[in-house]
Amino acid sequence: MKNAKIFPSAILVILLLLILGALIFWISAKSDVFPGNTIKIGEIQTYSKLTSFTFPYRNGWQLALEEINSAGGVLGKKLKVISRDDAGEPGTAVTIAEELILKDKVVLLMGSFLSNVGLALSDFAKRNKVLYFATEPLSDALVWRKGNRYTFRLRPSNSMQNAMLAEEAAKNEAKRWATIAPNYAYGKDAVASFKKLLKAKRPDIEFVAEQWPALFNINAGAEIQALTGANPEAIYNALFASDLAKFVREGKLRNAFKNVFVVSLLTGEPEYLDPLREEAPQGWLVTGYPWYDISSPQHKKFLQAYQKRFNDYPRNGSLVGYNAMYAVYHMLKKAGSADTEKMIQAMEGLTFDSIVGPITFRKIDHQSSMGAFVGYTALKEGKGIMVRWNYADGKDYLPDDAQVMKLRPQ
């Protein structure tokens, strides 16, 4: 009995020690050798979940970082990114933010995917007077209703992307619309803003059904059936990832998309369209990222560098990550220092040439003018692609100053 107990304990203690040793090695290997020579940036992202989006995102900023540093860095220093996983929890994100600021002494925070994590970080930034550069989150509230002077956002917001879609959707004859979106803030905001924008352009339409599946837990058959029961002529969809895949497959089998015009937010992004392979829907109006089809020389250069570095093609996340790192680079260059106030001043009104065109961060609401690609889905060689697309520049879909003054706490 005694021997039986001692044996595994000894092994376990050794294993524990090994793990601890590995840990210490890992952490010490990651700590920087020349602390005085770097500008540290805190990067918070949901790397343990939502990986289909966040991993390409990481590749994107890593590529940009390598390019920047190999070209000599900025302000005579190298950029160093301390990247952390927030597990998709706002509370965890705030703790990490505090650690990055207090312990790692980063000069600014960037990142986050989920809107609520973005909002938590934005509030944290305001309180602690640090710059937070929200890269992914789409929530309108981030720069408008709950905006603050420490928070900037890169991606076109939920309502901006919906405005791009609504503009095109209004041209369609369909009058009876149904909506389906995940049952959380992003989905609710998306449906509400699309409804409002479309109604403004087309007072004659009506919304006849809505479905709110739980995020990543769609009950596809039953919910599609419920939508088709209302006999819609068009469907607005804001589902993504596994929910989208189930929706598409089940909808086809149940004939839900036959003669139905579908408008689908984010579906053109490779991270969501590619898993559908030969089952990718055709003729849907989507926002996305047709990396295979963008002919500008800057983008071609990026594409080559990305494929060479990662042996993979870029996703929308890669584009966002790449642009984000360059935005930080240009901001620091303009600010001439890593002082928060100087950085804010530099970021307000900052314009730089990104691989998808010029991007400006507005002074009035800190929203960037980065746009999105709007087009229709099609099948090519057993793969979903975007056709008849155009790059909708964000600046055309931003709310005007009067609206911003009304929305944003001054």
Next chain:
Amino acid sequence: MPKLEKGILLGFYFVQFLTGLSDASALFLVACGLSLIFGVLRIVNLAHGSFYMVGAYLAYYLIANFPQGAFFFWAGILLAALTVGTIGIVIETLLLRRLYYAPELFILFATFGIVLIFQDLSRWFFGAEDILGQQAPGLAGSIDIMGVLLPQYDVVLIVIAPLILVGLWFFLYRTRWGILVRAATEDREMSDALGVNQSRLFTGVFFLGSCLAGLGGAIQLPKGGANLLMDLNIIAAAFVVVVVGGMGSIPGAYLAAVIIGELSAFGVLIFPQSTLVLMFLLMAVVLVMRPHGLLGNAEPEVQGAAKMSTATLKPASKKLKLLGLALLILLFMMPVFVGSFGLVLMTEIALFALASMSLYFIMGPGGMVSFGHAAFFGGGAYAAALTVHYMQTPMELAILLAPLLVGLVALIIGWFCVRLSGVYLAMLTLACAQICWSIVFQWGKFTGGDDGILGIWPSAWASDKTVFYYLTLILCIGGIMALRHFIFAPFGYTLRACRDSSLRVDSIGINRHRHQWFAFTLAGTFAGFAGGIYVFSKGNVFPDVMAIPRSFDFLFMILLGGIETLFGPIAGSAAFTWLHDQIARIDYWQLILGCIFILLVIAFPDGIAGSIHTRLGRYFED
């Protein structure tokens, strides 16, 4: 509501019914394995969802690498299921077998470690990208039922689930091995006495259960696919099915799955917003009406429950008191030693220590395991945030109001919960917590939904990190000392008496339910107190503070610290928070955390404080 011509309306409802049935089948296939494992091994296997996920991935890659055709499709599915079963055997013999006689719920901890490990291993092996499953060859179309289309594969699912049900029934009632399994389900001691080779039986059942989980994952490929979130997405639903049906009852699981499938199929027609809460609402109603589920028998004891806590509680010796005083002084001197982030972490540890101490209060002395304690912690955070947000209450008042409001909620929830015991009680607390969570989540106009409530910062005098640390420290130590005092007060003794023997307390004139109800409310109040302070330390609150993972965090803190000692929750929350912080910097941190959990469970089954107590306790006696 559907707007269709009369002719097609009947077809519409019929197809909706069949759709619900096919969803039920998919659910049943996952849940029946879980139910089987619980029935015989009496363990709450959180890793069941991971087996489901691995089944889906394996089947996808097997089928993708096999030649095309129906035979290879089904062969791939079966092979995936068997492979998952084999993984199950490895886990059972290498890990779980060591833990059957460990304290109650320790296996829960270990299986959660497996969940974490499988999360990262799957990412490593199968990649980060979502996968859409293959269509079943020859079954990729739809059939027309009275003018409405139904995918052919739905029909397959509708047929397969009852076949498996019948197969399992045949196996359990018509084979020798099955009869042994049933004997073990119904009366473990008797089957022991009959000389059944228990370890082989357990391994066999675990293999079968894991196979069924793998099969569930593999067979849903044509309906969905594989992704890294599916493990945790399915596990809650599977548990609901098992509990609603009655733990250990396979027909019960099928019945529950059908009810849930149909309820959600028709529920979305009437209340499209109900998707988050419907299942848990059903579970709460069923448990209140039928405490052992629809077809369940009186509760079998959870693994190791009988062995639980026979140690007496001794008040601290003089030496221990001195040690505690030294620790206290150290805590108050902390700001000198650690940087301001260290203080942030210490503040968090103090709050979690109070929250887990309140959970310990009902779990240890009370013997009531709660899977939903975060509802009270998060409830306190929300109560404070809402009073500040809507009534501009000052921080001091909000911190006082939060526990009172949460206490009221705990009073209501507790009234239902104390009527049950063991796993059923735990599951009812889970359901209640999930209902609270979905109210907060869904009621966006009032609570901010998942965008949360922002800008809840401490009053000016307490906004300095050091000051706030001291405030938290004083309040939390006060709360912990109060709970500790209650444990040594007549009420705490009565609570332990109620846990030890309900027969005896009844025969010495003690109203067990009333005391447990009071204890539940008290624990909720203290958790709410911790939550009320927590919101000011973070500055914001989001629904995830009430969600299931947070409830399990508290549970793990207690198990990590050791369930047998009063100091356990404090040691546990410190270790848990520190470990999390240290490890979260590493890429595959879930893998490492999972390994550490499992190692701790095997090496220190008494938890941190418990191990210290057994090894060094004698030096601290008077």
Next chain:
Amino acid sequence: MAIILKVQNLHKAFGGLRAVVDVSFQLEAGQLMAMIGPNGAGKSTCFNLINGQLNPDQGSIFIMGQKVNGEKPRDVWKLGVGRTFQITSTFPSMTVLENVQMSLLSHNRRTKSLLTNVSRLYVAEAMALIDLVGIADQAHRSCGVLAYGDLKRVELAVALANQPKLLLMDEPTAGMGPAERQGLMKLTESIVHTREMGVLFTEHDMKVVFDYANRVIVLNRGKMIAAGPPDEVQKNNEVKKIYLGTASS
């Protein structure tokens, strides 16, 4: 003498099984009454009916003149009924002293107190009871590790804490050696006399029954087949046939 327990025409059936059929008897203060019968005769059911754990189908039970049908065990206890169990039921995570203190706390309605400390409550009273049942040397040991015979004594002390008028003892000497049995029953006998209470007990050991009981009731298949002083019952033919008969042959 005051009538402590009065049972009239008690009936109880479980499904088709008639566990107790038309049982009537009464118990006076100062009496030790034994209830005997073969296994499954309905003794434990009878106890559980009187104790309030079960509800009778018919008939009535009076304790100290008060009808207790349908009352819960905890309310029956408040009328002054102490109970020990066939399989001892104590609080294994507490010491002997604490077990008895629990009973005293309940008796004094202090179980909801949050502010006092148990280590200072009713210690003297509890020690007196522990001393009375003769396990003072075990007072600080955990009931989880106590010998079976000692647990029986703990149960007795716990039952006495309430100053009961009626003591229900289910197999009080089961699992004890012969000398220990005698000791426990002598103790019980003296307590009954000093405290003016009544005891109803079941027992398998006929020597114990006939040495200590003032009255004996014999149950068989739920029916009461004999009642009276021990020597009378011993001579009863029916008892001999169905119960003692097996022993004498």
